Amino acid sequence: MPNILKILVCVATAAGAVCAYAQMDPAQMAAAREKAQVCVACHGPDGNSQNPDYPILAGQSWRYIYIELKDFKEGRRSDPQMSPMAANLSQEDMVALGNFFAAQKPAPIKFQVDGAKVEAGRKTSDATLCPMCHLGGFVGQNEIPRVAGQYPQYVKKQLMDFKARRRTNDAGNMTSVAGTLSDADIENLSHYxxxxN
Incomplete structure (x- = not known):
């Protein structure tokens, strides 16, 4: 049986966006893989970044990828590398890329584990109720990202950006939570x- 992915097709209407699932056939998957080749330089083969400054996209929620690409394209999120990359993407491109990366398997990262920071981060996670949105194991859901197994440097930067309000393209949840965290909390959470995996 061929590997067929579900893809969400959205059509803009006067009332907003109407979305429906369609099938992503092998040809569409191949086309999405081709579109994703430009992403390899930063995000690695199949979305498994080898650079701790860039997020792992493999296994990420397709919807989160779609929303972030749309936010980069429309200026709600800014990054010197990503904003220009997203500028010329069509809605279909963003959906296809989201589905492509969501279908990839995240590879474990290599980093120096600090057991004390991991345990302190676990306690901070429980105290701030992170799993309420990111779910147990930080696997994410829908527009809430999978952050499990991301590089600690990347997680730390995103939390610091939310805390300093350099990143505000969330619904206010992350800026509110990050504002309550100390720098040590953020360091520990990033390790946890x-x-x-």
Whole structure:
């Protein structure tokens, strides 16, 4: 049986976006893989970044990838590398890329595990109720990203950006939570999350 992915097709209407599932056939998957080749330089083969400054996209929620690409394209999120990359993407491109990366398997990262930071991060996660949105194991859901197994440097930067309000393209949840965290909390959380696979 061929490997067929479900893809969400959205059509803009006066009332907003109407979305319906369609099938992503092998030809569409191959086309999405071709579109994703430009992403390899930063995000690695099949979305498994080898650079701790860039997120792992493999296994990420397709919807989260789609929303972030749309936010980069429309200026709600800014990054010197990603904003220009997203500028010329069509809605179909963003959906296809989201589905392609969601279908990939995340590879474990290599980093120096600090057991004390991991345990302190676990306690901070429980105290701030992170799993309420990111779910147990930080696997994410829908527009809430999978952050399990991301590089600690990347997680730390995103949390610091939310805390300093350099990143505000969330619904306010992350800026609110990050604002309550100390720099040590953020360091510990980044180690805890990175250690989850």
């Amino acid at each position: 999350i990175a250690n989850l």
